[in-house]
Amino acid sequence: MAARDSAKGIKNSGNSKVRRRGLAVVSGSVGAFAAAAAMATGSAAPAKADIDTLLDPIIQPLITSLSDAIAGFDPTAATDLTSWTDSLLSSLNSIDLALPSTPDPVAAVASAAPAQSDPTSGTYDIPIAVQEDTEPTVQASIEGGSDQTLLVDTGSSGLVIPATDLSLTQLIDLGIPTGINEAGYSGGVDYIYLTYDDATVDYGNGVLDTTNTPIDVEILSWPTSLSSGSPLDFQQFLSDNDVTGILGVGDGVGPSESPLQADGFDGVTVDVTPNTDTGDLVVSSTNANPGTAIYTVNDSSSGAPISSLYETVTTNGQTVGSTVSDDVDSGGVYGTIPSSLLGDNSSVPDGSTITVYSSDPSQGGTELYRYVVSDNGVDNAPSVTSGTSIDSGYAPFDEDPIYINYTDDTLSFDEPGSISIS
DSSP: OOEEETTTTOOOOOOOOOOOOOOOOOOSOHHHHHHHHHHHTTSOOOSEEEHHHHHHHHHHHHHHHHHHHHHTTOHHHHHHHHHHHHHHHHHTTTOEEEOOOOOOHHHHHHHSOOOOSOGGGSEEEEEEEEETTTEEEEEEEETTOOEEEEEEETTSEEEEEEGGGSOHHHHHHTOSOSEEEEEEETTTEEEEEEEEEEEEEEETTTTEEEEEEEEEEEEEEEESOOSTTOOSSHHHHHHTTTOSEEEEEOSSOSBSOOHHHHTTOOEEEEEEOTTSSEEEEEEESSOOOOSOEEEEEEOTTTOTTEEEEEEEEEETTEEEEEEEEEEOOTTSTTOEEEGGGSTTOSSOOTTOEEEEESSOGGGTOOEEEEEETTGGGOOOOOEEESSSEEEOOSGGGTTSOEEEETTTTEEEEESTTOOOBO
């Protein structure tokens, strides 16, 4: 699942499910916004404060960004939104909001239980469950809360969770946010998030506990398109993919940093057992390339997993191929394919074989993965896009382990050429 970070200007093609419906809403309750506003200013909230005093510093930047996005669809609506917000804050001016005092973060750290041994000193197998044949997920608890179902996404970096999935106590426990930013996913949603650098995350019921973990908490979202099937908010975007959050484990592809990389691990392996819906996310403090990695991508300009590869489509014995920029994306569902490889076809014909190589096979390129489209009645055809950038989708992860090395910006395929996805 490709991510876009407004600060970095990253925009990659991607794919996601399109069975979305619902209403765009402001994420989080008034209490959560009030707490976030107090944290964003770097000070504890007063015992009694005007609501508009608390909300204005955080709402106004968000409304400005949201208004700019809405203006692309309807300039009048954007103006009305700004006027409505000003009126709402003005009307709330006389209302006092009683808030509990925010704990002193220094005192909280001093009174905390002793930290466990350094979690980066070993190898940990976090259980993976694959949902709907294409969505690798893990379970994780944030700040002692209930387990969240997180999509394991090599096409993005950063642990992203909606504020609506965290209690006010959890938000306070996260401490003071270090920033507020805008980002988005190629599935059609943009969002505003608060960045925290000191979360405690329990992966897989105690398999691995990390502290001082960076996470992004979404607080406001909106669609990037009003076309049929597009999600209308971040929560709908997640629920349509059967998850409650995203665990971006890619290297340097945004919107922030992989929390496992930030915790000092050298790399991760997405290892799903063939023909099953189970596997492991192997997190290691040492180079943990699975088996013999015949081919390794090294493209530090964009970071793993984005790389220059070669893709072909074979239909009725005719093969068309070209060099592509491939986002090897475990969160990309069925992926994408350039229209230039399809000739006069507007979609990939059933029975076509899609093959991806390390480089042009006529010049010795190694086959990395291949699959047959709509084989055995399974509609696994990638979406057609323009340009030369593609999203691999889940296909290459279905048979063999793939390793992302954070220390040298590389991506390794195990036993390339053995993959045959249908």
